[in-house]
Amino acid sequence: MNKTIMITGANSGIGKETARQLALLQETEKIYLACRSIVKAEVAKKELIESTGRDIFEIIIMDVSQPETVRKAIQEFNGTVDALIENAGGTGGKTPERLTKDGVTELTASNLLGHVVLVDELLKANKLNNVVLFASSEAARGIKKMGMLRPNLETSSTEEFISVFNGSKFGNNFDAFQIYGWIKYGGSLWISSMARKHPNIKFLSMSPGATRGTGGMDDLSFIKRIFLKHIGMKFIMPMLGLSHSLESGAQRFVEGINNPFYKSGKFYASKKNVLTGKMIDQGTIWSDLDNSKFQENADNAIHSFIA
Numbered sequence: 049m050n051k052t053i054m055i056t057g058a059n060s061g062i063g064k065e066t067a068r069q070l071a072l073l074q075e076t077e078k079i080y081l082a083c084r085s086i087v088k089a090e091v092a093k094k095e096l097i098e099s100t101g102r103d104i105f106e107i108i109i110m111d112v113s114q115p116e117t118v119r120k121a122i123q124e125f126n127g128t129v130d131a132l133i134e135n136a137g138g139t140g141g142k143t144p145e146r147l148t149k150d151g152v153t154e155l156t157a158s159n160l161l162g163h164v165v166l167v168d169e170l171l172k173a174n175k176l177n178n179v180v181l182f183a184s185s186e187a188a189r190g191i192k193k194m195g196m197l198r199p200n201l202e203t204s205s206t207e208e209f210i211s212v213f214n215g216s217k218f219g220n221n222f223d224a225f226q227i228y229g230w231i232k233y234g235g236s237l238w239i240s241s242m243a244r245k246h247p248n249i250k251f252l253s254m255s256p257g258a259t260r261g262t263g264g265m266d267d268l269s270f271i272k273r274i275f276l277k278h279i280g281m282k283f284i285m286p287m288l289g290l291s292h293s294l295e296s297g298a299q300r301f302v303e304g305i306n307n308p309f310y311k312s313g314k315f316y317a318s319k320k321n322v323l324t325g326k327m328i329d330q331g332t333i334w335s336d337l338d339n340s341k342f343q344e345n346a347d348n349a350i351h352s353f354i355a
């Protein structure tokens with residue numbers, strides 16, 4: 049049973065809605081809202097208390113693109129976490145290609161690096177009990193309908209993953225909309241590697257699916273934003289039954305941590321060619337996701353950026 053839950057990026061979008069749904073479950077005793085902005089976190093906390101009638105939310109300040117803030121937060125953290133939902137992320141802000149002082153792109157830092165540090169720090173402090181869910185995306189295995197290509201690695205070696213994480217693989221052609229899927233792919237492989245190393249904890253990745261009403265595409269270029277977010281997500285995709293509500297997106301994460309149907313080491317997302325509906329093990333669509341050598345390589349590569 050997951051009584052204490054930590055959610056990164058919990059002040060808006062799917063993270064906040066997941067917090068709301070979990071607070072409505074009787075067994076939930078505490079929800080840690082891990083956010084980078086105290087102002088936004090306070091507003092979200094107030095709204096969550098009002099909408100659920102439960103005063104069980106505690107703010108933890110961390111910016112997952114800055115590992116030192118994650119380390120500090122966990123050093124000062126007195127509780128324990130039954131379920132960790134690593135939800136923060138997106139297309140990497142306004143400068144996704146820029147390198148952080150840890151040597152990864154901001155796209156990698158905000159989706160993956162800080163989340164790896166967060167798990168390592170919680171494990172080191174013996175503060176992680178049951179389950180870790182990493183927010184991945186169908187983009188990790190390619191979304192043909194949205195023009196997002198499947199990550200096309202040559203050898204999937206540790207060196208190649210390093211070049212993905214620091215952006216050198218892409219040279220001057222850094223298109224965050226495409227590379228986002230590569231980073232989520234690396235994250236899903238890392239999670240599967242962790243599942244083998246820690247059989248007592250459930251490690252899984254899951255996509256919320258194409259979810260309307262979030263800030264998810266706000267950092268894309270003007271044209272892409274207008275086309276994908278304001279026309280595609282709002283009108284075309286709902287009409288074609290290709291997207292779902294915020295409630296449905298968050299519901300996936302609630303199921304992911306609580307339902308034993310979802311197994312450790314796996315990546316669950318929508319069926320082939322769709323972005324909503326029933327979730328399946330993505331290894332059945334693309335076997336590279338189940339390749340234990342690739343999983344180790346992604347894990348080693350991301351850890352090479354951690355001091």
Ligand SMILES: NC(=O)c1ccc[n+]([C@@H]2O[C@H](COP(=O)([O-])OP(=O)(O)OC[C@H]3O[C@@H](n4cnc5c(N)ncnc54)[C@H](OP(=O)(O)O)[C@@H]3O)[C@@H](O)[C@H]2O)c1
Pocket residue numbers: 056057058059060061062063082083084085088110111112113114134135136137138139157158183184185186255256257258259260262263264265
């Ligand atoms: N929406 C979809 O259709 C969809 C589909 C597949 C996967 N996903 C994944 O689902 C997750 C949630 O997406 P969403 O659509 O709910 O996005 P969103 O509305 O943009 O919310 C993202 C949240 O993450 C936080 N965040 C971003 N970078 C952070 C950082 N460095 N440190 C701490 N918090 C940070 C944001 O905080 P601020 O308010 O401070 O920016 C915000 O609270 C993401 O990982 C996304 O890639 C979404």
